[in-house]
Amino acid sequence: MALTEKAAQLGSVNADKLLDGDGNLDENAVEEHLSDGIGHLTRIGGEGSLPPTEAARVTNELQTYLREETRLGIPAIPHEECLSGYMGPEGTTFPQSIGLASTWDPSLVEEITGTIRTQLEAIGTAHALSPVLDVARDLRWGRVEETFGEDPYLVASMACGYVDGLQGDGDGISATLKHFAGHSVGEGGKNRSSVNLGRRELRETHLFPFEAAVRTSDAESVMNAYHDIDGIPCASDEWLLTDVLRGEWGFDGTVVSDYYSVEFLRSEHGVAADEEEAGAMALEAGIDVELPYTDCYGDSLVKGVESGHLSEETVDHAVRRVLRAKVRKGLFDDPTVDPDAASEPFGTDAADELTTRAARESMTLLKNEGDLLPLAGSETDSVAVIGPKADDGQELMGDYAYAAHYPEEEVELDATTPLDAIRSRGDEFGFEVSHEQGCTMTGPGTGGFDAAASAAAEADVAVAFVGARSAVDLSDMDKEQENRSTVPTSGEGCDVVDLDLPGVQQELVERVDQTGTPLVVVVVSGKPHSIEAISEAVPAVVQAWLPGERGGEGIAATLFGEHNPGGHLPVSIPRTVGQIPVHYSRKPNSANEDHVYVDSDPLYPFGHGLSYTDFEYGDLALSDDEIPPAGTITAAVTVENAGERAGHDVVQLYVRAENPSQARPVQELVGFERVSLDAGDARRVSFEIDASQLAYHDRNFDLTVEEGPYQLRVGHSASDIVTTASFEVTGTKRVPSTGRTYFTKTRITDAE
Secondary structure (H helix, E strand, C coil): CCHHHHHHHCCEEEHHHHECCCCCECHHHHHHHHCCCCCEEECCCCCCCCCHHHHHHHHHHHHHHHHHHCCCCCCCEEEECCECECCCCCCCCCCCHHHHHCCCCHHHHHHHHHHHHHHHHHCCCCEECCCECCCCCCCCCHHHHHCCCCCHHHHHHHHHHHHHHHHCCCCCCEEEEEEECCHHHCHHHCCCCCECCCHHHHHHHHHHHHHHHHHHHCCCEEEECCCEECCEEHHHCHHHHHHHHHHHCCCCCEEECCCCHHHHHHHCCCCCCCHHHHHHHHHHHCCCECCCCCCCCCHHHHHHHHCCCCCHHHHHHHHHHHHHHHHHCCCCCCCCCCHHHCCCCCCCHHHHHHHHHHHHHHCEEEEEHHHCCCCCHHHCCEEEEECCCCCCHHHHCCCCCHHHHCCCCCCCCCCCCHHHHHHHHHHHHCCEEEEECCCCCCCCCCCCHHHHHHHHHCCCEEEEEECCCECCCCCCCCCCHHHCCCCCCECCCCCCCCCCCCCCHHHHHHHHHCCCCCEEEEECCCCCCCCHHHHHHCCEEEECCCCCCCHHHHHHHHHCCCCCCCCCCCCCECCCHHHCCCCCCCCHHHHHCCCCCCCCCCCECCCCCECCCCEEECCCEECCCEECCCCEEEEEEEEEECCCCCEEEEEEEEEEECCCCCCCCCCEEEEEEEEEECCCCEEEEEEEEEHHHHCEECCCCCEEECCEEEEEEEECCCCCEEEEEEEEECCCEECCCCCCCCCCEEEEEECC
16 A cells, blocks of 8 residues: 555545535545545535435445545445434434433343444444443533433443444444543533543543443444543543553554544644644554544645654554454445435334334433322313423434534424324323413523413413523534523533523423412423422422433323333432532542532432332342452342332442542442332342452552442432442452453342
């Protein structure tokens, strides 16, 4: 390979540079960008806004050009975004990640990404830029919705389910773990801002999910994060991208850059003087492919080698990894697909059923005073549907859904809104449904309050749908924003300084509540909101997150008791933004110290979720009262459905080091199991924990299991511990790289 051809394999080109205004290939642009070959094709279907048949056709044409018109005939790796489904026309939109995390069901996530895989494969895609493994600790951050929550064990579990479904047995779509690493804890809760973490917190909290996904699910790609950690940008951090990722964990896939992050070494971080220096820094650190297009690689890498500032051997190492990925994906055999069959996996009954089921399972009942829920449709005469989240399909979508990612474009939506779903039940049961928006998502207008209050006063029950709009918004701040009606305050680039409901939505809820009509508040949002006043006033609160294109159906099924909610919070919901950090696994001095007017407890704790039935636990039993430092212990508990209807429960297992040599979290999640039980039934849930799961980094920074007493705890949430049992680790031992266990083995059997 010539040096220019090698450099081309490390670059990319996006749809906007290759397509004309009609969605066809620009032959001159193709020749300009692809004549030496290319590493990745960026979002041909999604960015090109091409329906599946056209996306497959155009991708085929590009692959054919590369195979037949370039000297080496090397195909490209086409990639797409798919955080909540393929982010392109006709892609099925599933609940956003934070909602899926509320299911505590990795197998459901695996099933979802298996469906996403079939849609991506049909249009010729080989690589996907998901999932997000960031651990959400600063809830001001706009991208909380993209995460699987605040706990590294839960994040790792759900992410591995995502990877397993997308990659299959290695013959599927390459999953990309992002954002490596610590992207969720930038200063001020701001996207891309500097991160300052102690080494233990970086390792034990923020690197753990990545390590688990690399070592247990064989994730095939990793994406660097934008920020710097203690002054070193992740895009130029050889320790992070090479020493840890490849050296310690044995990762042998490709590292791709987050969009524009290589160029940001120059323009944002200021550590590179020009594109040539930025490209060399990123490549030497371990980034194999620059995305979304070739800016600092390509000719800049060639110049770096020719000037003696970059070793060609460094280029060769990255090229080998890119070519190996292309071989693994079968692209050298035949990179084309059948355009006539490309639309077959889209819009299927099976995909529709799955996204509806996922929406239902993500519903989390936070409060249900007086058993207001479920509503009895046959006994209800009228329902007032209130709020700006009630009747807009886009408001059900996360920031990386196609409709929300391009909010300024007209996108045809096939979505069931909450109002649609409630009206269908009104038609079925014969009750009247009135609807008043009341106010806009943001902005100060209260002109609709009177109509909303009147509708509520005349109804048997009112349901208020409130929350935040989600989108990707990287524009500059506008002083007039606070007066606009639809400003996104959740999603990438939408970082906030408070967690209140935006605009005048809280005032709307208060006005409706004053009517005396029983009121249910449904929060449809990608982030937790500090709704303490609402929670104290209204009898029922449901957290619906961003439930996807059939989210309205999932919400209504829960409200009317067709589905018994089984969701549990993957993040703690604070009373006020000033409590942050409020995650359950703080160290004792952080967890126990109060502010002057507010205590340290969240409004709703991690793991919290109510049901329309009651679950009771027996005593926790251990297989032994002591284990060696390389041994295992089994903890078992009986869970019984003591209510009158079937339901799902999430049995949560936490561990606490009783007398550690370091300040450690008050408790840490070490296992969980989602259990389905009919009324009156009981099951025995067993957890097998390996001693290495108790390990943390000692004073010499070795991962070590420490002798001493430990307590295992089972609860309905991190704050509602029901039963505990203690055991002893009999010795101290360093955990070898080949001897670490990441996940607890669980087993469900009949209760004795």
